[in-house]
Amino acid sequence: MDIVVEHFMEVGSNLEYDEIYGSVFPLHKQDEENKENQGLAFLKKLHREIIDNFSHEFSPLKEYVLYHILFFVHEGSEGTFLLSDTIQKSLNKRETSSLDEDELTVLNTIETPKDLIGVCFEDLDFLKVEKIFDIYKTNPKVVTDFLHVDLEYYKDLLPDDKFKNTSTLKKRALNRIQSLKQ
Numbered sequence: 001m002d003i004v005v006e007h008f009m010e011v012g013s014n015l016e017y018d019e020i021y022g023s024v025f026p027l028h029k030q031d032e033e034n035k036e037n038q039g040l041a042f043l044k045k046l047h048r049e050i051i052d053n054f055s056h057e058f059s060p061l062k063e064y065v066l067y068h069i070l071f072f073v074h075e076g077s078e079g080t081f082l083l084s085d086t087i088q089k090s091l092n093k094r095e096t097s098s099l100d101e102d103e104l105t106v107l108n109t110i111e112t113p114k115d116l117i118g119v120c121f122e123d124l125d126f127l128k129v130e131k132i133f134d135i136y137k138t139n140p141k142v143v144t145d146f147l148h149v150d151l152e153y154y155k156d157l158l159p160d161d162k163f164k165n166t167s168t169l170k171k172r173a174l175n176r177i178q179s180l181k182q
Helices: 002-013 035-051 058-076 082-092 101-109 113-120 129-138 142-146 151-157 158-182
Strands: none
Touching: 002 035, 002 058, 035 058, 058 113, 058 151, 082 101, 129 142, 129 158, 142 158, 151 158
């Protein structure tokens, strides 16, 4: 993943912020004040977390950005950005006996950044926040009880006005529940 993000950062350094770097953020983040400094700092921190040899749990915003970086590099290279050689070199350098057969099989199937998407993300809920929010507006119980999604977790992916709207909707739902109990 390091090589993909590094490539993205290198390509972006030669262009205007909005052309490359800004394009991997949600639209509402692309309009923020000081977006270039904040966005670049965010991308550098994400890259550091990828290369620092520690396990990190990524926020939905980091997942969103990383997904779009992988997709951007794959699409921008028209599928010719290949990772298989890099993965093989890395496997040859390390002791592979610590990896089980399934892990080795998965690593050997990765050829492009698009293949990494299936490996890196447990789910792609962060891409569906708008749809989840629309369902929440009409039927919050479906989102909370059936889908088991807490929109608070995805607040960085929602524009401020929409996030405030979820708070209002939560309060209404709680008031309805309390009035039904009485």
